[in-house]
Amino acid sequence: MSTEATDRDRLSNAIQSLSRNNTEPPTSVPEQTTKKGELWSYYLYYVGNNGLAGFNFGPSQFQNLLFLAGYDPTHEPFTVPCNNNGCVLPYLGKVRDGAFLVRAM
8 A cells, every 4th residue: 555545544534533523513502693772882882982083072172171261251351151152262362262263273
């Protein structure tokens, strides 16, 4: 018997031995799927944890800080905080609207 034939026989024996010992996976296990509620819960977690994008979160937080630092333009400077009448801040020697500062940055 040649070396090639013995190698072929060994390989054939190994394959047969593996196929005899191999068991099929159980067929009674149901396929796991993600439910709609679980998927939406993940979406809400992701947006809450990461934000929709840095370009959305950064400017809105900056505008919030300007609103907290500004004052009502209908009263003396820095006596009444910003409200429905508007919000202004001194910037580069002029009194400017908070929304203008966000757009300018």
